[in-house]
Amino acid sequence: MKSQTLNLLKKEIKLGNSTQSICWVICCFGMFLIPSYPYYVGPFYITLAIMMTFALNQSSHDILYTVLLPVRKIDTVKARFLYCGMYEILALVLALIGALIHHILPYPDNAAGINITVAFFGLQLIVFSAFNLIFLGNVYKNPLKPGVLFMFSAAAYLVLFFIFEFPVWNYWGMISGLKKGGFDLSWAISDALLRRPWYSLENIGHYLTSTDMESQIHQLPVLGIGVVIFALSWLLTFHRAARQFEKYDI
């Protein structure tokens, strides 16, 4: 990393929206501590922190201050991307801490959505990728007006949230139906899943939310796909944003 990019990253932390962002980070972490909760909601607070970082540009004249420094425009975009990426990775670290707490205490199975599993991390990276493509990939057309763009990117976040939770909800729905039967539940679950094709929503939900070690190892491909999509979208979004900022008249 070139020294000016590092200096710009330090500038983002020292003069940017860090104080407010910490509040969003605390909210994010708090969500992972709630038993039975849709855990994609926690990282959504991180997207709010990212949006507010741009929103506060207007009152702090951050863009003007930054471009007057002896730095290239592309470096200012790179530093901002690193800053936003740092928060997104932080959300995953907080989720990991949440998962450890769930394991130690222990928490009951999450009936409101996916457990904090290996698959959750992969899917959350895909959700962040969509957010980044829409928000960070367009915000440099006019970095002083992030509001409308955030609405679109938040909508995309919520759509993916529902798509990824839907199989898990189906799985939990099946279980709650079986519970009413009053027989050996673990046998009934296995039997019910075997009667369905592997690609049924219930089976996919079971695959994504299972927390035992063997299942989590089987979920590694989801994490891998998430990492690849996140990395590719990151590069694509960065180059798109850098081009937009080069054309932007301050």
Place this chain on the structure above:
Amino acid sequence: MYIQYTQYAITSDISQGAKMNLIEVNGLCKNFDSFKLKDVSFSLEQGFIMGFIGRNGAGKSTTLKCMLNLMNNDGGSVNLCGLSIPKDEIEIKNQVGYVFGGVDFYPEAKISRITKVTKSFYKDWNNELYKNLCDRFEIDQNKKFKQLSAGMKVKYSVAVAMSHNPRLLILDEPTSGLDPAARDDLVLLFQEFIEDGEHSILFSTHITSDLEKCADYITYIKNGQILASTEKENFRTCYISVAGKKDQLSTDLEGKIIGLHKHQLGFEGLMKTDDKALAEQNGFEIASPSLEDIMIHIERR
């Protein structure tokens, strides 16, 4: 307190006594839907202050932003300190200091924090000069930016702009909204800055009285076009203020008077000095105009 500014490594041109142009703008164009910057050209030699004047919306800030690559040019070239924009942008930003009046950078941040971050970007930051300037202007490092008065904010911005040892200062309306004492402090500082003959200032403003005190050159912009770019005295001597009674006016004469204003007692306006004989023949009262007089009459519709 007199502050000595660090002199940069002198180029071979200067060591032989030749002065170089710190600003060379040639045919600069920028097109917006409702406004165009048309073929803006001017230059400024080292050791001088140039006042860049024109009414609000004339294109002063757009010109400065195009010069600093904050806006993409639609034509023309800009050379600052012998380097060209955008090719040498980073080196230029090390050698040029900027102040944008009325812009509050990071209002919630402490002065000391803003300075600490800012200085990390410059290779020639002069901490002693910064401290001297802050002492001179009594800038409290522990205050938040928003807690400074309007005058203090500008003084702080000027102190930061000067502390990385720039050869050229570009100031966009730095004195707007300041009281006369604060403006005078700054004007004195600007004069000290150029005293060694190595530094220059481009000073955009519509407060022409500041330029009367310190400017050597005037560049006048109107509707995105440069009307004049010359020595201040040349610019002033191009025009004469005229006044008289209504019956002294004729249709031909009205065409020669710039910004003609008729009132109950007569008229007043501005004429080109070339037409002075005509004014004398018709018995007009003639006076030497101030920059403000010239600007008012040129801009009068």
